[in-house]
Amino acid sequence: MATAKNNDGTVGKALALLDKVAAVGRPVRFSELLVESEHPKATLYRLLQTLTNQGMLGYDSERQMYSLGVRLVKLAHAAWQQSSLAPIARPLLDQLSLKAGETVHLGQLDHGQVLYVDKRNPASPLTMFSDAGKIGPGYCTGIGKAMLAFLDQEQRQRLVQQQSYHRYTASTLVSAQALCTELTEIRQQGIAFDREEHEANIICIAAPILSGTNKVLGGLSITTSTSRYSLLQLEAFKQDLLETARNIGQLAESWHFPETNS
Amino acid sequence: MATAKNNDGTVGKALALLDKVAAVGRPVRFSELLVESEHPKATLYRLLQTLTNQGMLGYDSERQMYSLGVRLVKLAHAAWQQSSLAPIARPLLDQLSLKAGETVHLGQLDHGQVLYVDKRNPASPLTMFSDAGKIGPGYCTGIGKAMLAFLDQEQRQRLVQQQSYHRYTASTLVSAQALCTELTEIRQQGIAFDREEHEANIICIAAPILSGTNKVLGGLSITTSTSRYSLLQLEAFKQDLLETARNIGQLAESWHFPETNS
DNA sequence: AAACCTAGTTTCACTATTTGGAACTGCAAA
DNA sequence: TTTGCAGTTCCAAATAGTGAAACTAGGTTT
Numbered sequence: 001m002a003t004a005k006n007n008d009g010t011v012g013k014a015l016a017l018l019d020k021v022a023a024v025g026r027p028v029r030f031s032e033l034l035v036e037s038e039h040p041k042a043t044l045y046r047l048l049q050t051l052t053n054q055g056m057l058g059y060d061s062e063r064q065m066y067s068l069g070v071r072l073v074k075l076a077h078a079a080w081q082q083s084s085l086a087p088i089a090r091p092l093l094d095q096l097s098l099k100a101g102e103t104v105h106l107g108q109l110d111h112g113q114v115l116y117v118d119k120r121n122p123a124s125p126l127t128m129f130s131d132a133g134k135i136g137p138g139y140c141t142g143i144g145k146a147m148l149a150f151l152d153q154e155q156r157q158r159l160v161q162q163q164s165y166h167r168y169t170a171s172t173l174v175s176a177q178a179l180c181t182e183l184t185e186i187r188q189q190g191i192a193f194d195r196e197e198h199e200a201n202i203i204c205i206a207a208p209i210l211s212g213t214n215k216v217l218g219g220l221s222i223t224t225s226t227s228r229y230s231l232l233q234l235e236a237f238k239q240d241l242l243e244t245a246r247n248i249g250q251l252a253e254s255w256h257f258p259e260t261n262s
Numbered sequence: 263m264a265t266a267k268n269n270d271g272t273v274g275k276a277l278a279l280l281d282k283v284a285a286v287g288r289p290v291r292f293s294e295l296l297v298e299s300e301h302p303k304a305t306l307y308r309l310l311q312t313l314t315n316q317g318m319l320g321y322d323s324e325r326q327m328y329s330l331g332v333r334l335v336k337l338a339h340a341a342w343q344q345s346s347l348a349p350i351a352r353p354l355l356d357q358l359s360l361k362a363g364e365t366v367h368l369g370q371l372d373h374g375q376v377l378y379v380d381k382r383n384p385a386s387p388l389t390m391f392s393d394a395g396k397i398g399p400g401y402c403t404g405i406g407k408a409m410l411a412f413l414d415q416e417q418r419q420r421l422v423q424q425q426s427y428h429r430y431t432a433s434t435l436v437s438a439q440a441l442c443t444e445l446t447e448i449r450q451q452g453i454a455f456d457r458e459e460h461e462a463n464i465i466c467i468a469a470p471i472l473s474g475t476n477k478v479l480g481g482l483s484i485t486t487s488t489s490r491y492s493l494l495q496l497e498a499f500k501q502d503l504l505e506t507a508r509n510i511g512q513l514a515e516s517w518h519f520p521e522t523n524s
Numbered sequence: 525a526a527a528c529c530t531a532g533t534t535t536c537a538c539t540a541t542t543t544g545g546a547a548c549t550g551c552a553a554a
Numbered sequence: 555t556t557t558g559c560a561g562t563t564c565c566a567a568a569t570a571g572t573g574a575a576a577c578t579a580g581g582t583t584t
Binding site for chain 1: 343
């Protein structure tokens with residue numbers, strides 16, 4: 001599991017608890033949390049109180065249920081805005097998705113997984129939190145592989161090892177070795193494909209977003225289904241994709257934050 | 263200031279620090295935070311370390327800058343999904359915005375302010391974190407007033423008192439008293455207007471979203487500009503708005519979370 | 525080159541906070 | 555009334571947080 005280790009005292013414990021509430025995916029009772037928790041009742045209780053107090057959790061006193069709090073939404077708004085990638089890339093995603101007529105994803109690397117930070121779907125132009133903030137596996141998505149491929153040797157090795165390989169479809173790569181071979185290939189070609197590795201009938205072409213010093217800033221992909229395009233036809237997007245990725249990288253690089261903030 | 267008080271030990275301090283980083287709105291240096299902080303160097307340092315460790319902050323070691331971390335985006339995604347209002351209201355917002363042909367906002371109350379959790383703009387159908395998570399004043403926005411008006415006496419009084427009144431435009435209500443009068447009116451009519459109170463030329467009509475027991479769950483508004491509609495013409499949306507608000511309320515009410523989560 | 529900053533990091537004795545077993549409360553079922 | 559469960563409070567012991575001061579690493583001045 002991707003849950004952070006707890007060497008960070010009370011704060012760590014509190015955040016781990018937040019994750020737990022998030023993982024349940026719906027409001028939870030105290031007792032539900034208690035059985036899964038290694039904390040004694042009193043401790044858990046106080047932890048929940050603190051988080052609720054702080055607005056990181058919400059508490060419905062009628063139903064006695066805890067859920068994630070509004071403060072998170074505010075913070076995330078700020079996080080998204082000041083992450084140098086997403087806000088800058090916005091207009092470029094629009095362009096790309098319009099030109100390609102297909103769904104475009106923007107992702108960043110997070111502990112070897114893909115964190116999707118933006119998305120454009122020309123067919124149903126509705127995106128929101130429901131899309132951004134999602135995470136996906138690193139070893140069997142186009143963006144994931146594109147980003148992994150361009151990390152430096154050391155990081156790449158580490159992250160490749162710590163993937164938790166699971167065979168989603170017949171073509172999923174399920175070993176570190178297979179992934180490594182694939183990554184080498186991707187590094188040579190400068191482009192990655194998802195060949196229905198994560199979901200049947202869903203394919204994509206992806207490129208890394210690199211800084212001037214070739215640091216991996218994120219990844220960009222065009223996703224479609226096998227009913228609309230073949231893998232081969234997907235290559236047609238290659239130039240546009242690479243160009244957009246390059247532009248985003250440059251923009252992110254050059255856009256240093258204003259020195260003053262009146 | 264909306265900054266939470268610090269009776270919550272280390273966790274409180276850590277979260278306050280997160281807010282501070284968020285408030286700056288761009289990556290910050292250690293020293294920048296230090297001057298504003300009441301903590302001594304060492305303490306601040308450890309706090310930052312912990313948060314960085316936990317992925318709540320990101321650290322760019324090249325530039326020595328802290329910024330909000332990816333974990334927030336993940337958590338917010340979960341928060342948004344499990345807040346009973348926003349995901350449920352989605353299709354209804356679509357409908358309403360389509361029918362009205364104007365921008366629709368969905369908000370919730372947060373410490374007397376409006377937290378926008380969703381938005382539809384038929385003209386430029388691109389919404390993302392950049393819109394959700396924003397907060398606005400409670401006393402001079404349609405949604406804010408609609409929600410405040412329908413709180414019970416006690417809460418309403420408290421929140422009306424703690425607004426920090428600021429005259430955005432000539433028509434902004436800038437006293438608790440004026441606001442109270444307005445709220446009474448709104449309660450009678452069941453609908454609130456923003457008469458360019460927050461921004462010149464921007465007007466809106468808003469309704470509260472209530473639970474079966476008349477608890478305020480959120481607020482809904484249709485926003486437009488004086489160049490397109492007059493305040494009077496805005497009334498034409500009243501029925502649709504009220505109906506949608508009622509529907510959202512009922513859905514939220516009845517949609518109890520599934521008991522099991524496989 | 526030595527002296528001197530400034531910005532960030534580490535140490536360590538001191539102290540405040542957190543901890544958790546156990547005891548309490550409130551409520552609902554037996 | 556008794557029993558049981560869910561949530562809350564207490565308090566002595568243990569732990570984790572604190573912050574003055576010392577240190578380090580770069581860069582800048584003398």
